[in-house]
Amino acid sequence: MPAVVIANTGDVPEFEGRITFNVIVCVVIAACGGLMFGYDIGVSGGVTAMDDFLKKFFYEVWERKQLAHENNYCKYDNKKLQLFTSSLYIAALIASFIASKTCSKYGRKPTMQLASIFFIIGVALTTFAVNIEMLIIGRLHLGLGVGFANQAVPLFLSELAPAKIRGALNISFQLFITIGILIANVVNYAAGKIHPYGFRISLGIAGVPALMLCLGSLAIHETPTSLIERKKVEEGRAVLKKIRGVDNVDREYDSIVHACEVASQITQPYHKLMKRESRPPLVIAIVMQVFQQFTGINAIMFYAPVLFQTVGFGSDAALLSSVITGLVNVLSTFVSVVLVDRVGRRALLLEACVQMFITQCIIGGILMKDLKITGNLPNGDALVVVIMVCVFVAGFAWSWGPLGWLIPSETFPLETRTAGFSFAVSSNMLCTFVIAQAFLSMLCHMRSGIFFFFAAWIVVMGLFALFLLPETKGVPVDEMVDRVWKQHWFWKRFFNDEQAVEKREAEMIRPHLI
């Protein structure tokens, strides 16, 4: 999943090494992984809003859309249409579990190659789909690709990137996701004008980042960590020399060997993760993902064109409006890159909650007041809705979007970091699936109330951030336990067991001594 880079954002030791060709390869691979995922997030909503696509695969939805008296909120309420979007995420969820095994057993490189192959098959099936079955099977393949890539690419990056750019790469992965979404929005806007096969162009272009990943993964080296972990020690050292561009890599090599030794002693990281002292970072990792998705962001990302049509925009204007929200998403993610280490995580998250709460309430309020069951919103109102969606997306993109990934990547101790992170990834996929599958039905049944539903979640996450989320800005990752968790008014209780036992034992011994 996005930004699964296990970043060491604290005091990272500086090892010998130049910015070599390898660094460029890292960025290209990060870009392919992020673009592949982002493009798929953006493309589904766009094609769903295209009449040619609906006529071909979801005729009843298209027919219903044509009826002027049809209920605005329910035009798109169709289980199969939702399955078209959501099927990808359920496949990705399953694949991410398998991928964590293939990554350790066979390496990061073959896992990425596998991802690109699944992805290319998925692109071919969706682009040339002749019926809905072929379309959904194609989406499932894309999901497998996304699941494998989202596990392997960030791991590859965190192991290969020089330490000093590791943190930046963490957010850049999310940045590439947003760029992927934007590209999909632009392609949809252009392809929507090409009849009758414009939607096939939209679906087919997803193959570009997949092909790049496929070719890119032929050119790369397996990571030294993965080689050493699989006992190919000499090859690991040779690759390290090559990618760092210097001969003296002893210190980094020793540190990788040491890390692999430590990791091999933890035979059951998942077991360790269930221990009491792992609870604070685990709860934070899962809850950050649930909250990230329950801001309602993907209701917008997947269904923005549909949503804009619901409030009365024509197909073209709706696709153009989503290009605008896509652009806001990219630009605001840059804001996060600049601010996250200056103002801190909590300030960004809390500010965004206020911003997202207000915008969701305004959108809900306008729809409740002015969007009748049939007919359109007055023009002025529709414009306010688009502006509010942009303000909402901006708030999300500089806070819960990237920080949903950054915080779990920096709060686990080394021994449970990867295992803990896989919980974050799968929670994200699961919640994304739920929103993709449920949103259009919720819109139909709850009408404008859906925006108040998300607003209520935003209040809950704001309170959570206020009281339960510790600030991690500037804290070295390996000092989290002492400097963050043990100092926190609530989470410290999870670390007192040992001391409490010692104290109790001392008290029991004392009377005998007297």
Ligand SMILES: OC[C@H]1O[C@](O)(CO)[C@@H](O)[C@@H]1O
């Ligand atoms: O930029 C928005 C996108 O970012 C994510 O939250 C991933 O971090 C996606 O679920 C969403 O579509």
